Amino acid sequence: MVNMLYAVVGAVFMVGMALFAFMKGGPAERIGAGVYLFAWFASMVMQEMQGFRGMPIGVFLIDVGVLIAFVALAWRARHPWTIWVSGLQLIAVMSHIMILTGARVPLASLYTVTNFTGYLIIACIIVGTFWTWQDRKAAAEHIGRNS
Numbered sequence: 001m002v003n004m005l006y007a008v009v010g011a012v013f014m015v016g017m018a019l020f021a022f023m024k025g026g027p028a029e030r031i032g033a034g035v036y037l038f039a040w041f042a043s044m045v046m047q048e049m050q051g052f053r054g055m056p057i058g059v060f061l062i063d064v065g066v067l068i069a070f071v072a073l074a075w076r077a078r079h080p081w082t083i084w085v086s087g088l089q090l091i092a093v094m095s096h097i098m099i100l101t102g103a104r105v106p107l108a109s110l111y112t113v114t115n116f117t118g119y120l121i122i123a124c125i126i127v128g129t130f131w132t133w134q135d136r137k138a139a140a141e142h143i144g145r146n147s
Helices: 002-024 027-050 057-077 080-100 107-146
Strands: none
Touching: 002 027, 002 107, 027 057, 027 080, 027 107, 057 080, 080 107
8 A cells, every 4th residue: 555655656746747847848858848848758658567576677777778778868968957856866776786786685675766866857947946946937037128
């Protein structure tokens, strides 16, 4: 029951962030939300296929792909939130690598790190979307006053 509640809260958070980013964000926020939404669905499919036993290689590859996408976005978009998101995703990838190197770390710690960084990434995209929305609103008001 607790796992189900956790999944529902995560889904509401993820879908709410994506809707907010798609409706109010700029191109960078839409791309970031789309990449993260795709990765979330793909990770869920991989976990269903592999279960929770052993190192989730498919999820690791998805996380590496998301890291590459976020770094490319940070390189092109130059928004502060993209740097934070890239750093958080790097933490998630590094936790996978730590498990792959054979360090004696419980697999549950990997899931804890990836879930926690996931929520922080969602928060960063929400904050970036809010800033973009407010900047666009302020620019429209400024243009309205000057015309």
